[in-house]
Amino acid sequence: MTLDIRGSLKSTKLSRNPYVVFEELISNAIDSFLIRKNSDASAKNLHIDIAVEFFSTNLIGDLDDMSISCGDNGCGLGDDQLEAFLTKDTSYKDDLPIPGIGKCMGAGRIQFFHHFSTLTLDSTYRTGDGFFRRQVSYSEPTKQITPQDFSSIPGAASNLGTEVFLKNLRAPVRDRILRKTSPVDLYSAPTLKQQMLLTFLQRLVGLGDQIGDFEINFVTRQRKNGDLVKSSERSDSLKRADLPNVTRQQMVSVEECDPATGERLGTHQSFNLSHYQLDATKYNLPNNAVAFCAKSSPVKDVTSKYFRTRAEQINPVGGFYHFVLIESEYLDVRVNEQRDDFNGIPDDIPSGDLFSTEKISYAAIHEAIDPVIVEMVDPSNWSRDAVLHNIVNQFGISEAMLQDTSTRIRYGETAQVVAERVLKKYQEQVIDETSAIFELKEEIKKTEPDTEEFREKINELAWKYTSSLKKFDMANLSQLVVRRAAIVEVLDLACGKNLAMQAIKEGVRRKDERIIHSIFFPMRKDSDEVSDHDMWLLSEEYHYYNYIASDVPLADISWSGGGKVFDGDIDVEFQKLLSKRVEDNKAKRPDIALFNSEGSAVIVEFKAPGVNVDEHIGDLSEYAYLLASKSGGKIRKIYGYLIGDTVNPLRLSGWTPFSQGKGWFYSNPLIDPYSRQPLGETYFEILHFDDVIERAKKRIRIYQGKINLDLT
Template sequence: MTLDIRGSLKNTRISKNPLVVVDELLANSIDAFLIRKRDEADAVALEVTLKVKATKADLLGEVFELEITCEDNGCGLGPEQRKAFLTKDTSYKDDLNIPGIGKCKGTGRVQFFHHFTAVSLSSTYREGDGFKHVSLPFLRDRKTIEETDFTVEDRDTGEVGTHIRLSHVVPKLRETILSVASVHRTFTAEAIRQHVLFNLLQRFVSLKDDLGDFRIKFVSDLGGNKSEKTLTPADIPEHTSVTSITVEHVEGKENVSADFTITHYKLDETQYPLPRNIIGLCAKASIAELITGRYLKTKTLENNAIDGHYHIVLIEGALLDDGVNEQRDGFDKIPLDDGSGDLFGGMQITFEDIFSVLDDKVQELITPPDWSRDTIVKDVAKDFGVSEEMLSYSNTRVKFGDTPNEVAKRVLTNLQEQVVNETSSLSAMKEAIKGLAPDSDDFRRKIDDLSWEFASSLKTIDMANLSQLVVRRSALIDVLDLAVKQGLNVQTELPDGKRRKNEALIHSIFFPMRKDSEEVSDHDVWLLSEEYHYYDYIASDMPLNQIKWDNGQSLFEADVDDAVGELLNRIGEENGGCRPDIALFHEEGSVVIVEFKAPGVSLDEHDNDLMEYATLLAAKSNGRLKKFYGYLIGDTINPIRLRGYNRLPGENGFFSTDDVKEPKSQATLGQLYSELLFYGDVVDRARKRIGVYRDRLKLPPL
C-alpha cells in the first residue's frame, strides 16, 4: 500500500480554513478515542494535548519555523488504521458503525502536506495482551509513504495513543495564511481553543456522554510568548433552541425537498466573551462554511455582542453532509440557483431555495427586541429618497444589520431586475406620468418614486444619484408639458359640472399652493432658472408680512398684504383673493415674482402687473429688495398691444428691463427684468438644459 503524496496534493485543493490542520488532528483524535472506547471496557475519558511552537529562523524574525503536535489517548495506529492512513479514498470509518464517528474519504491528511513538508508520528496500540509501538520517522519532502516506511516494535507496557508532529511550513505559505503576523494572531492557545470549541461545538454536544470528562489542552509558544488553555465539558454551552425546517425545489408539478436543523446558542457575553458571532453551515457536525456576513452586514455587528449576547447559529442537514467538498470548506456539490439538474442527476435543492426559507428563521433568532425597522426606513427616505412604497413595490426587505446605503442599493437592484423581467420601461413610465395629479399631496413623492424606478435600470449604482436627479427632472418636465396641453388624466376625467383647474395644476408643479419653504423644502422653480433653486425663502399665496429677514425682523411693513390686496383688486376680479403666485427671496436683496395665467387669458392684458408688484414690494421692504425678476406665464399673447418689450431670440416670448421707481418722487428703488413666456417655451428651455445631462449619462430619450 502506498500513499501518493504528490498525486494527492494535485487532486485535492488546499482548504481556505487556516486552522484546517488543527481541525483534522482533533477530528482524528476523537475518532480514534471512539474506536478505543468500543474495543475496551475500561471507562476512560478523552485526553488530547495540542501544542503549537513557532521559532525564529533568521535574525530579524521575518522567517520562522512552525511546529504543531497532537497527542491523544485514542486507539493508536494499528494495522487497520495504517491501512486507512495509506488509502486516500478510504471507506474505513464508514464501515465501523460507531455512533458519532466522522465519515470521511481520507482527504484530511492531505491538508497536512499542503501546509507542512514533514509529517512524523509515534503511536502505541494494543494487540492481544501486549502492546505494539509504530513510528513514521521524520523526513522532509516525502513523495510517497509506503507501509514499509513504518517501524513496528513489540512493547511490554505503554500508554495507548498517538503523537503526530507537523513541521516545516511549505515555503509559499510563509507569506500568506502562515505568515509571521497571521501565526501570532491565529495560533495562540486561546484563539485555537475558541476555534475548536465553536467549530466542533455540535460534535461535542452530540458526543457529550461518549467522551466522558474529556480534557483538551492547548499550548502555544510563539517566539517566547507562551500560553496554555483547556477545554472541558463545563465549557460546552447548552443550546437555546432547535428548529426544523423543510426546503423545497419546485419545477412545474415536480418537486424535491430536504430537511434541515437550526441550532441556536444565545450566550451571555459576560460568561462567553467570544471574538465574534457565528452563523455557519455544517457538514458532519463541523462548520464547513461561515455565512455570518449574510445576516450581520458590518464587522462591528459581526464582532460584537448583540444586546448583551453572542449568537451561534448552526445549520445541519443530510444535504449539507452529502454536498460538502473534499476540503470541507464549502458546498461545491449544491448549485446556487439552478436546480433543474441534468439527464442523470434530476432536480436538486439549490442555495437559493435554502436561503429563501433559512433567512427569515435566522433573522428571527439574532434580531434584538428593541431594533426598529422604522428608523432605517426613515433614514433611507431622507438620504436616498426611497419611500416605503418603493420598498414594497421592489419587494425589498429591511433586516437587522442593514444600513440605509445597503437598502437603497437593494431597492435599485430589485427594481432593475423588475424592469428587465417585466419589460416595464419608458412606455409604462409615460403612462404613469400621465396619471399624476400635480395638486395632490403625494405628487412629489410619486414623481420621486417614478424617477428612482427608471434610474434603477441604469448599469451602475454609482451613477444613481445624478441619474435619479436627471430622470426626476425629465419626468417633471413631461408632467408640465402634459399639464400645459391639458393631457393629464386629472384634467380630462372631470366629474360633471366641475370646473377645470389648469392654472392651479401648473402652479402646483412649480410649488405647492398656499405653502412656503418653512413647510415644504422641495420645489421645482428650477424649471425657470437653475439658480432659483437655491434662493433662501419661497412663498406661494402666503401672507408677505410673515416673512422674516436674516436678523429675524420682518422683511415688509405690516400693511404690505393690504396694499397687495388693493393692487390685486385693480388688476382683476378673478385675482382679488390672491397674492403673487410664487415669490422667491434671496438675502442679497433679490426677489423672483412668478405669475401664472390660465390658458386662454392673454398676457398682454397683464404685462404691467409685474412692475406694479415690484414697485409695491420695493417700497414696502424699506429698501431691502432692489433686484426683481418677473415672469408672466401663459399660452396667449397679442404682441401689438405690448409696449417696451422685445422678443426673446429664437423663442415666442418677450423680455424687458426697467427701473423700478417710486410713483411720486420718481426715485429709483431698484430694477426689474421681466419676461412674458409661453408655457411651451418653459418646457422647451427646461428640456434643453436637462438634455445635456441625459446625453452625458447616455440615458435614452423620453
C-alpha cells in the same frame, strides 16, 4: 496502498480556513477514541494534548514559523487505520457501526501536507498479540508514503494512542492564509481554545457520555535561537464543564424546486438550527457566529449576514454571545474536500447553469431559516421597513414589483442587493417570455386563418406579449418616475438658491441661470450629442422633438433627411439682434430651441431668480420673426417660454393670466413687419419656476398612483 502526496496536493486545494489543521487533528483524535472505546471498556475519557511552538527561521529572529504536536488516547494506527491513512478517497469510517463517528473521504489529512513540509507519526496500537509502536517520518520533496516507510516495534499499553508532529510552514500558507499575520498572534492557547469550542461545540455536546469527562489541552511556547523562552508559555483547556446547554433547537423544512424552471416540487429537505447563548461573563469568545455545518462542524460562515457591523459581530448582544449552527444531511454530502464550502448549491434556481441538478438554492434555504435566526439572535440595527423605504426611494422599485417577481427582502440585505435581485428576475422573465413569443409566432405561421386554432393562437400571443411588456415596463417606469422626482427636487432647490454650489461668497458672480438651464438641457449641446435631458419639465411632447439645441449655431441645424433648416446668415442676424444687450449676453442665442419636422419650433428663455422677466417679452417676438423668416417657410408655428420668478404685471399688455398659477399666455399671428406677409403663428407663455415645478410634481404623482409607488 500508497499515499501520493504530490498528486493529492494537486487534487485537493488548500483550505481557506486558518484553523483547518487543528480541526482535522482534533476530529481524527475524537474518531480514534470512539473506535477504541467501541471495543475497550477501560477507555473512559477522551484526552488530547496539543502543543504549538513558534520559532524563527532567519537571522533577524522573527517568530515566523511554527510546529504542532497532537497526542491522543485513541486506538492508534492499527492495520485498518494504516490502510485508511494511505488511501486518498477512503470509506473506512463510513462502514464503522459506531455512533458519532465522523464521515469522511480521507482528504482532511492532505491539509497537513498543504500547510507543513514535515510530518511525523508515532502511534501505539493494540493487537491480539499485545501492543505495537508504529512510526513514520515525511519531509519534502518526498512524493509519496508507502507501508514500507513505517517501522514497527513492540510498544507499551501506557502509550496507547497517536502523536502527530508537524513542522515548517509551506510558502503557500504564508502567502494565502497567514499573509502578514504572525503565527504567534493567530494560534495562542486561549485563541485555540475559543476557536475549537466554536468548531466542536455541536459535536462535543452531541457525543455526550461517549467521550466522558473529556479534556483538550492547549500549550503554546516560543523558542529563540533554539532555546525555549520560559516566560512565553501559555496554556488553556477545553473541558466538559465549558460546554453550554443548547438554548433552542428548531427543525426547518426547505422545499425543493425544479432546477430548470424553479417550479416548486412539493418535496422538502430538513435543516436543523441549534442556537447557543453563551454568557459573556463566562465565555471570552472572539465573536458571534452563524454557520452552515457538515457533520457537526462549521464550514461556511454567514455571520455577517445576521450581524451587519463589525462591532455587532465581535461584541455580545444583550450580554450573550450567539452561536447558531445550521445542519442537514443535504449539507453533509455536499461539503467540499477542503471543508470550507459546499459543492454545487446555487444562489438561486433556475441558476442559469444548464447542467445544474440541484433542487435547493441558498435563496430557498435563507428564506426558510432567516426568520428563525432573526428571532434567535435579534441584532438591533436592521429594519425591513427601512430597507423597503430605501428600495422605493433610491431604486424606484415598489412593493408591487417585489410581489410580481416573488422577491422577499431577506434578513440583513441592503436595498441595493434586493434591487439587483428584482431587476435580474425581470430581465430573466423578459428573456424567457420573448423566447416563448418567438416560438408562438412560428406556430402561428403554420396555422390556417379560417380555423378556430388561428384565433386561439392570436389571443395567446397577445396575452403573452402584454405580460412581457408589463414586466419590462414596470421596472423601467418605476426607474423613470424616481429619476424624474429627483430632477424636480434639484430644480426646486436651484430655483430657491439652496443647492450647495449656490452658496458662494459675496462678490463672486452667481451662476443661477446657468444651473437652471443645465437641469433642463446641457448647455452648448444638441440632441445629436445628448439623448438624456429633461425637457418634459415643460411638456412631455417636447421630450420627443426632432432636434433640440442649446446655445449652438442655428445655421448648422438640418433635418434627419438632409437639408438645412435655416438660411446661413441666421446666426449673423441673431448677433445683430443681441448686440444691443450687455457685453455678457452678446454671444447668446435662445437658451434652448426645439424643432419639429412638422414645422414647429419652441424657444425657451430662462431668467435668473430676481431678474424681471417682463423686460424680455420683446425678445420672444424677435426670435420668432428670425426663425420663421430665415427658415424659408419650414417653421410656421412657434412656441415661446420666458421662465423666471419676477414679473411686473403692469407691463403685460395683451397677455392673459392662467386660471391657476401665476403665469400668463399670449397668442397672435406672426406678421412680417415690412412686407406684412403672414409668417406663421406664435404662442408665448410667461411661467414662474414654482408653476413649472408644481406641474411636474402633479404628473409624477399620477405615475406613482398607477404603479403604487410612494415617494413621500
